[in-house]
Amino acid sequence: MANSLIPANGGVNPINGLPIQRHVCVVYDNATLQILATADTHNRADEKATDFYHGGTDALSSEIRYHDKNVTPNMLVGMKMSDFQFFVENHSHPLIQNPKKLDGLTFITELDSVQLAFIESDNSKLTDMAVMERGHLLDFAVMKDDQLVGAFAFDVDNYMTEAVINIDHVYVNPVYQDTDIVSQMSEKAVELTAANFNIFPSKLNVNVDQFMENADEIRDQFIKDTKAFHPLTQIDGDTESNITVVKDLDSVHALYIESGEETLSELATVDRQCGTVLDIAILKDGKFAGGFAFELDDNGDHIELELTYVYVKPELRGNGLASRMSRAACDAISKTFDNAPECIKTFAHIESDGGWIVCDKVTQLLSERYPNAKVTLLDENTLHISP
Secondary structure: OOOOOEOOOOOEOOOOOOEOOEEEEEEEEOOOOEEEEEEOOHHHHHHHHHHHHHOOOOEEEEEEEEOOOOOOHHHOOOOEHHHEHHHHHHOOOOOOOOOOOOOOOEEEOOHHHHHHHHHHOOOHHHHHHHHOOOOEEOOEEEEEOOEEEEEEEEEEEEEOOEEEEEEEEEEEOHHHOOOOHHHHHHHHHHHHHHHOOOOOOOEEEEEEOOOOOOHHHHHHHHHHHHHHHOOOOEEEOOOOOOEEEEOOHHHHHHHHHHHOOHHHHHHHHOOOOOOEEOOEEEEEOOEEEEEEEEEEEEOOOOEEEEEEEEEEOHHHOOOOHHHHHHHHHHHHHHOOOOOOOOEEEEEEEEEOOOHHHHHHHHHHHHHHHOOOOEEEEEEEEEEEOOO
16 A cells, blocks of 8 residues: 555544544546545435436445545545545555555465475364365465465366366465455466366366355456456356355445335445444346345454345345355455454344345354354344345
8 A cells, every 4th residue: 555545544542442534425437536526425425426427427426434634525526536545445446556466475386385385384274175185186375475375275177178176275364364365366276277278178167165264255256367367268057157246335235225125225324323334235147136234243252243134136036146145244244353253143133035044044154164153143033024
């Protein structure tokens, strides 16, 4: 991150524990990132963005969070979103250089050396990968300054014109969790896959251990990199390649409101009175397909999860979307933890059609990811939303 960026906050308020920062709703030009207008609410920002769009400008609504006594809200118009640390670290755009890309990496691909690095890592899962009987191994380790920063354990079954890729485990050193190393490893994995074939297969099946943290994101990234490398390859069994999970809260709530679904629209606009809102939305073929509204509170000795509302469009139910959302929810929850939790108390407050199954799946996945934690699920079911 460049030193010239306006910081996202000025530290933490010692009284309430919240970041010291301004929150301002804005409208910006997506082509130039120039701020076109500010607004009092997200809804008003959406309206202004629509007006600009109808006027021929590719405008988007969002928010910025910053701390700089010399920058007042009435000075924002004319500035650029790329001036702000908060935007740069939370958005991808051609005008933004990726501050999270790691330099100085060494990729170890010689199998004996890789397995030795796995064993010496003291990571039990990597140790298992090093000694386990698997397919044709393409494992590699990533080093930086003589330290293991990442590992990608995968194997391939080659059937000439068709191949099966099994991504068994992806490890990121906790120090580098906020970097772009998974993307860098995925690109390397595709490169090694290509080197394994005389002719790149025309058909590929990609399997990922679904109990692995961020399994969906890793699979999607690998498929994306594969298609970029060899666009003609058909990704067989890619039933979820047309499914996108949206996690940016502004975008999620805009989708909730646009969906016209009454409960999601309400949850997008009310003050939820909780620690962290972690709502997600899911798109199928680029169109809104469902939403999962949930919140998290860290109470020190235990984590409380409020699984508030699960919705899948009726015509899309039974296509695995709810299962996809439950896995994505676990990924979002896990990213809030600095350390493995000891106790997770999960409450299902509103059960929509099939909602209890999703809540139960979230609890199951959390139990598998954190085997030493006490994970409980309580059905409060104070409201029932009809299908």
